[in-house]
Structure formats: structure tokens, C-alpha cells
Amino acid sequence: MKKMPKALLFDVFGTVVDWRGSITREAQALLAPQGHALDWDAFARDWRSRYQPAMERIRSGARGFVRLDVLHRENLVETLEAFGVTGLAETEIDHLNRAWHRLDPWPDAPSGLARLKRGAIIATLSNGNIALMVNMARHGDLPWDAILGAEVARAYKPQPEAYLRSCEALALAPGETMMVAAHNSDLVAAAATGMRTAFVLRPEEYGDPQHEDAQARGRYDIIADDFHDLAEKLGIAAN
Amino acid sequence: MKKMPKALLFDVFGTVVDWRGSITREAQALLAPQGHALDWDAFARDWRSRYQPAMERIRSGARGFVRLDVLHRENLVETLEAFGVTGLAETEIDHLNRAWHRLDPWPDAPSGLARLKRGAIIATLSNGNIALMVNMARHGDLPWDAILGAEVARAYKPQPEAYLRSCEALALAPGETMMVAAHNSDLVAAAATGMRTAFVLRPEEYGDPQHEDAQARGRYDIIADDFHDLAEKLGIAAN
The missing domain is CATH 3.40.50.1000 (HAD superfamily/HAD-like)
Structure with missing residues (x-):
């Protein structure tokens, strides 16, 4: 050495x-009581899969620098839409977005x-x-x-x-x-x-x-x- | 509340x-063995007194942003000169400058x-x-x-x-x-x-x-x- x-x-x-285990649990904890029955692990992976493309727009110069919290939230809206989840309050979306602040x-x-x-x-x-x-x-x-x-x-x-x-x-x-x-x-x-x-x-x-x-x-x-x-x-x- | x-x-x-007690001790520890007999507290105060004027040049826009380590070192060279201390090696000046990293x-x-x-x-x-x-x-x-x-x-x-x-x-x-x-x-x-x-x-x-x-x-x-x-x-x- x-x-x-x-x-x-x-x-x-x-x-x-x-991130995968934590996001899976947080998504289920918020959405299951509202009657959603999703593949929670797939939900977590989908949200995460939008991470590199979102940063790539900034790396390439197509977009100015913004914080990851902002990208995560935009990506979450897309993932919710992809999984057919509608009707969430803005504060609920914010709460789920901040699951990244609470990863185990x-x-x-x-x-x-x-x-x-x-x-x-x-x-x-x-x-x-x-x-x-x-x-x-x-x-x-x-x-x-x-x-x-x-x-x-x-x-x-x-x-x-x-x-x-x-x-x-x-x-x-x-x-x-x-x-x-x-x-x-x-x-x-x-x-x-x-x-x-x-x-x-x-x-x-x-x-x-x-x-x-x-x-x-x-x-x-x-x-x-x-x-x-x-x-x-x-x-x-x-x- | x-x-x-x-x-x-x-x-x-x-x-x-x-800062005052720590800089006083560090200056004395480096310079006294070399035969310097200064008012160590006055040395510490003099070095510190150059802090606001140095930042003011940056705040006013006269100079671009540089880190405090850089300003501290420039100020130290001035303080050493003001107290008639000559002949220090660059590495000794660097060491004393980093006393700010070791404040108690x-x-x-x-x-x-x-x-x-x-x-x-x-x-x-x-x-x-x-x-x-x-x-x-x-x-x-x-x-x-x-x-x-x-x-x-x-x-x-x-x-x-x-x-x-x-x-x-x-x-x-x-x-x-x-x-x-x-x-x-x-x-x-x-x-x-x-x-x-x-x-x-x-x-x-x-x-x-x-x-x-x-x-x-x-x-x-x-x-x-x-x-x-x-x-x-x-x-x-x-x-």
C-alpha cells in the first residue's frame, strides 16, 4: 500500500x-394507503433511471446548473405519470421527493x-x-x-x-x-x-x-x- | 422563544x-528558537488587522475572489516585514500560515x-x-x-x-x-x-x-x- x-x-x-430499498419503502408507504398497487421496486428503478438523462442536459450545456433536488422532482412527476398515479397533492409530491434526503x-x-x-x-x-x-x-x-x-x-x-x-x-x-x-x-x-x-x-x-x-x-x-x-x-x- | x-x-x-491565543503561541513556537524576541500578542493582532482590508479589495471588486488562505499568507509576509523578521524559508512561512488551520x-x-x-x-x-x-x-x-x-x-x-x-x-x-x-x-x-x-x-x-x-x-x-x-x-x- x-x-x-x-x-x-x-x-x-x-x-x-x-437508494433502491429506501425509495421502494417510501413510495409504498405513501401510495399504498391511497389504493395504489404498484411494483414498488420497479417504481424506484424507473425514478432512478431518469437521473442520468436529466443530468446529461446540464453536462451538455443544454440547461444551466440546477440542484439535484430539482431534477429529482421533475423526474418524479414523470415516473408518477408513467405508473398512472394521479391526484397527489403538491405537498405529497414534495414529501416523496425528499425521500432522497432520508435514504438509509x-x-x-x-x-x-x-x-x-x-x-x-x-x-x-x-x-x-x-x-x-x-x-x-x-x-x-x-x-x-x-x-x-x-x-x-x-x-x-x-x-x-x-x-x-x-x-x-x-x-x-x-x-x-x-x-x-x-x-x-x-x-x-x-x-x-x-x-x-x-x-x-x-x-x-x-x-x-x-x-x-x-x-x-x-x-x-x-x-x-x-x-x-x-x-x-x-x-x-x-x- | x-x-x-x-x-x-x-x-x-x-x-x-x-485565534489570538493560538496565533500568539504558534508564532512564538516558530520564531523564538530562531532568536526573535517579539511582542507575540502584538504580532498576532497585527496579522489579524490586515484581514478586513485584504477582503475589502475583493468585496469592492478591485480583485477577483481568492481564498482566505491566500490572503492570510500575503498578510503574513507584510506582518513579518513590519516586525523585522527576515530569512524564513518558504516552507516555514507556509507552516505558520497554516496555524489558522490549527486554531484551538x-x-x-x-x-x-x-x-x-x-x-x-x-x-x-x-x-x-x-x-x-x-x-x-x-x-x-x-x-x-x-x-x-x-x-x-x-x-x-x-x-x-x-x-x-x-x-x-x-x-x-x-x-x-x-x-x-x-x-x-x-x-x-x-x-x-x-x-x-x-x-x-x-x-x-x-x-x-x-x-x-x-x-x-x-x-x-x-x-x-x-x-x-x-x-x-x-x-x-x-x-
């Missing part, structure tokens, strides 16, 4: 928190992050906006040193500016930092900016062993089973 | 940490912030840059939910944008937040944007009972003796 990175920068949706962490994440924090700065490098990340951290006991990423950088991953400006905010060179993600495309883009990389396996993100992110497909500095395994491989003791 | 603010936004230098908290700050955090989001709204705030928080065990302020807002207090963009990053209206500071001018500017205000007495910041910030000079929502007293007045229990 080379020298300890000075900062570990984390992808969040899927890497730190279980993977079981190892709170204690694993606390452990990793003893060895390096830990910060978010997510496409989620600051308010979303702050509320999620308070909900899930995620002890971030800083909330960085898209809103601070005014650029969405995988644009290089999203990574470079997050490192710069910490006054660190990319090579002094490590990107931690459960997604190959994120790590490939981070590595291209000079960041070191750690792939964390999250097989339950999609629950599909055929999914492209079910295994590491690039050459990464570390491949880990969870955050405690990552700490182990970085040489950060459990206590 | 009105409803609990959703977020408490903190001035940091002087309000959370003791007032004794009540770590436990007081942990208590306040149970009732509201706590975030920095300082003119200090992100790296400085992150390193200081790790040094002093300051459990911020988020690092906001000048670098995120790209504006220095007391410009209204510094306050407004920090509230906006939390997706909160100014009236849902409270500015916490030991400085009258900061609170007056925050109140003008619609933020609520809490004045915290820090008589040792300057150690001068005649200093303009030795007492509250405006009408604030709360005046507190320290962060535990602030928590008490907000109704946040000690445990």
Missing part, C-alpha cells in the same frame, strides 16, 4: 446508502466512515446537493468532514470539473485523494483526473449479478467488500 | 476558536456544538476557506454538519450574498436560520438578510473590555455567555 490518501471522497447513492445507509457505513475518518478527511463527492447530503447525514449518522461534489463544483460527475474542484476545495492535489465508489464509470472518470480509486462492492444496489457494477471492471488501487474492509486495506485500525 | 431555527450558522474566528476552540465549543447539533443543523458561515475549516474541525473536534460561507458563496461577509447563498445551500429561507457570532457587525449584516441572530460573548477574543465587540450593541434574538448557554436559551437539553 502506498502512502495513506489525505482525503477519501465518496460517491453516495449506492455506495454509502441504499448500508449497515457498515456509519461505523465504517467513523473508522475511515480517523485516518483521512472524509467528504462526499456526490451529484446530490448540499441540503440533501446534510439531511441524509443527520438521518443516517454519517460523520462527514465536508459536503463537496456537484453543488460546490457547479458540475455533475463524470465531468472532470466535479472531481477537480472538490479536490481543490480541500487544497489537495488529485493524487493526494482517493475516490471511493461502487460504480466503475465514476472511478474511471476520477482516475482520469489523477485521483486514486477504491471500488466498494455493493451487490444489493441493483440486486442483479449481471449488472455492470456487480464487479470491478477497471484497475483500481483497492477493491473492498465494505467500508471496514476498505479501512483494513488502508491500514486504519478498528479502534 | 419562537420556533427552533432549522439551522444555526456560525461565525468561526473569535466565536468558535481563539474556546473550551465550551466542542461539547456545546455537539449539544446544539441535536436541535438544529450546525454549519460554518465563516470567511475561512473550506480546507481551513475542515482541518480546524478535525483539530478541535468541531462536529459541523456542513462547511458553508465565503468559499461556497464566492463572497466575503458582510456582503449579503455570503449569508443568502449559505442559507440557500441548505434550502432554507433566511428566517428559518440563525446567525451565531461574537461580532456586532456580522449579526447586523445577517439580520439585514432576514436571518435570526444570536450574540455570544467572547471577552477573551481581544481581552479588552473597551473593544466594540465586548458587548452586544444591537437587538438580537438571543444574547448568550457561551454555546451551552445558547443551547439552554434555545431549549436544547444537555443530554
Whole structure:
């Protein structure tokens, strides 16, 4: 193992928190009592599937930067329509949209992050906006040193500016930092900016062993089973 | 007491940490062994006195936005010159400049912030840059939910944008937040944007009972003796 990175920068949706399980539960909790009988897991996946295309309009310059909360809400309206859900109050749509602020962490994440924090700065490098990340951290006991990423950088991953400006905010060179993600495309883009990389396996993100992110497909500095395994491989003791 | 603010936004230098005592100690620790016999407290005050004029050039538009670390270093070179200190290595100047990343908290700050955090989001709204705030928080065990302020807002207090963009990053209206500071001018500017205000007495910041910030000079929502007293007045229990 080379020298300890000075900062570990984390992808969040899927890497730190279980968006699929949490959104499935929140959608069912709101809509089932109103008589809707949907495939809740499909509902969650549909909503999530509109995420990359919505950001792509911003990455391409077709639209100016707006926060992820705004994109999530526009996408939710489309998903509700696709599933034939009508008649929700605006406040109910807002409440469901804020389910992204209440995503549950993977079981190892709170204690694993606390452990990793003893060895390096830990910060978010997510496409989620600051308010979303702050509320999620308070909900899930995620002890971030800083909330960085898209809103601070005014650029969405995988644009290089999203990574470079997050490192710069910490006054660190990319090579002094490590990107931690459960997604190959994120790590490939981070590595291209000079960041070191750690792939964390999250097989339950999609629950599909055929999914492209079910295994590491690039050459990464570390491949880990969870955050405690990552700490182990970085040489950060459990206590 | 009105409803609990959703977020408490903190001035940091002087309000959370003791810059004068810390800078005095760091300057002496570096320079005394090299044979310098200065008035260390005067050295710290001189360096700090160059802070507002340096930011003013940016606030006025005479200079584009640069981080406080950059201004601190330029100011340090001037202070060293004013005190006749020559011959320091660039790495020594860098080390002393980073003393701002290692400022010690007032004794009540770590436990007081942990208590306040149970009732509201706590975030920095300082003119200090992100790296400085992150390193200081790790040094002093300051459990911020988020690092906001000048670098995120790209504006220095007391410009209204510094306050407004920090509230906006939390997706909160100014009236849902409270500015916490030991400085009258900061609170007056925050109140003008619609933020609520809490004045915290820090008589040792300057150690001068005649200093303009030795007492509250405006009408604030709360005046507190320290962060535990602030928590008490907000109704946040000690445990």
C-alpha cells in the first residue's frame, strides 16, 4: 500500500446508502394507503433511471446548473405519470421527493466512515446537493468532514470539473485523494483526473449479478467488500 | 422563544476558536528558537488587522475572489516585514500560515456544538476557506454538519450574498436560520438578510473590555455567555 490518501471522497447513492430499498419503502408507504398497487421496486428503478438523462442536459450545456433536488422532482412527476398515479397533492409530491434526503445507509457505513475518518478527511463527492447530503447525514449518522461534489463544483460527475474542484476545495492535489465508489464509470472518470480509486462492492444496489457494477471492471488501487474492509486495506485500525 | 431555527450558522474566528491565543503561541513556537524576541500578542493582532482590508479589495471588486488562505499568507509576509523578521524559508512561512488551520476552540465549543447539533443543523458561515475549516474541525473536534460561507458563496461577509447563498445551500429561507457570532457587525449584516441572530460573548477574543465587540450593541434574538448557554436559551437539553 502506498502512502495513506489525505482525503477519501465518496460517491453516495449506492455506495454509502441504499437508494433502491429506501425509495421502494417510501413510495409504498405513501401510495399504498391511497389504493395504489404498484411494483414498488420497479417504481424506484424507473425514478432512478431518469437521473442520468436529466443530468446529461446540464453536462451538455443544454440547461444551466440546477440542484439535484430539482431534477429529482421533475423526474418524479414523470415516473408518477408513467405508473398512472394521479391526484397527489403538491405537498405529497414534495414529501416523496425528499425521500432522497432520508435514504438509509448500508449497515457498515456509519461505523465504517467513523473508522475511515480517523485516518483521512472524509467528504462526499456526490451529484446530490448540499441540503440533501446534510439531511441524509443527520438521518443516517454519517460523520462527514465536508459536503463537496456537484453543488460546490457547479458540475455533475463524470465531468472532470466535479472531481477537480472538490479536490481543490480541500487544497489537495488529485493524487493526494482517493475516490471511493461502487460504480466503475465514476472511478474511471476520477482516475482520469489523477485521483486514486477504491471500488466498494455493493451487490444489493441493483440486486442483479449481471449488472455492470456487480464487479470491478477497471484497475483500481483497492477493491473492498465494505467500508471496514476498505479501512483494513488502508491500514486504519478498528479502534 | 419562537420556533427552533432549522439551522444555526456560525461565525468561526473569535466565536468558535481563539485565534489570538493560538496565533500568539504558534508564532512564538516558530520564531523564538530562531532568536526573535517579539511582542507575540502584538504580532498576532497585527496579522489579524490586515484581514478586513485584504477582503475589502475583493468585496469592492478591485480583485477577483481568492481564498482566505491566500490572503492570510500575503498578510503574513507584510506582518513579518513590519516586525523585522527576515530569512524564513518558504516552507516555514507556509507552516505558520497554516496555524489558522490549527486554531484551538474556546473550551465550551466542542461539547456545546455537539449539544446544539441535536436541535438544529450546525454549519460554518465563516470567511475561512473550506480546507481551513475542515482541518480546524478535525483539530478541535468541531462536529459541523456542513462547511458553508465565503468559499461556497464566492463572497466575503458582510456582503449579503455570503449569508443568502449559505442559507440557500441548505434550502432554507433566511428566517428559518440563525446567525451565531461574537461580532456586532456580522449579526447586523445577517439580520439585514432576514436571518435570526444570536450574540455570544467572547471577552477573551481581544481581552479588552473597551473593544466594540465586548458587548452586544444591537437587538438580537438571543444574547448568550457561551454555546451551552445558547443551547439552554434555545431549549436544547444537555443530554
